[in-house]
Amino acid sequence: MSPRDEELVTRAQDGEKWATEELVSRYQQKAFSIAYHMCAEDSEEAQDLTQEAFLRAFRSLGKFRGDSKFYTWFYRILVNICLDKRRHRRRWQRVFVPWRPVKAEKNLSKNTPEEQSDMDPGNNPIKVLSRKQLSKDIRKSLKSLPEKQRTVFQLKVLDGMTIREIAEVLGAAEGTVKSHLFRATRFLREELKGWDHP
């Protein structure tokens, strides 16, 4: 039986390396997924931010008192790092407005592995086009959401967290999280109206 998080954290606080490694391997995929969605699907940047979050978490592991679960505490660090990075990027985008949209457009039209598999000539071209358009519309709609609504929606729908966990991660009340989630739902339902048919 694998040890529980609390035990691993205690061992890691005592300086046992294997406990640290176990915590890393337990949460690296999920952390990478959160960072990936929060930093515009840039895999390299997501890896860097995840690494930074782990380092920061283990550096301040001594301050972790166990009031919350380890992973919500760790995700909070990660989300804060990602939000900082996003704000920093936005600030730069504001300065270099003429150059950035081209890159942003490139990122939007960047083919995901799923899309690339759809590019097989054997597939139906109408389906390929339709899926490409859907992918574009989803990314565009998510991008036009306000930061808090987008973060809450991503953590809920894409990363599968509960509302309580999101509230802990963002340091907000559950009611606030629900309110952001409902607004995002209303907006996306309207924006993606054409894509909800069977």
Add this chain to the structure above:
Amino acid sequence: MKACLNHEETLWLDVYGEVEFNKRPAWERHLENCSACREERQRLIRLFERVKAEMTTPKLSPEKANAFSWSIKRGLRDQRDRGRGRARTWGIPNRLIPALASACLILIVLGWFGINTMQSPSGTRDPAGLNSEERMMVKDLEIIKNLELLEELDTVQELVRVVDHRDIRDGGFRINPPKSSEKNQYGET
């Protein structure tokens, strides 16, 4: 047909799997009787499934996961090493010692050149490189230096004047040749 507005939030919570335990039976009863809410629920579930399918995260392959975990371990080791660098020697943090040593070396070198400059004669400076104020100061300095000579020159001039005056009075040696109409000491013209 539109879903019931008074059940909208419960409908969304249901789609997200977050309906509270005590509210669930009432909601399920409503869902059985309301086809609009059922349709809306299905529509949202489909939409979010599509969003999820489009926004999947690439899985970290075992090699990538290992490399990733190794880079985190290396980062932690570096952090520990940096932590050791915070040790102190004579109350000075060890990481500051190279910087302090460099500063001392620079001070010694500058001090050495400063002393050499002070010892070198000031006359060797090229006046052409000075500004007008400095040039005037140099001129004044030269005048002060030559003041003694000027005083001596004044004395010599005074002496010449006195001697000339006595010569004229005594009819002795004159510096200026006598005019043709004047007689010399021997009574010759």
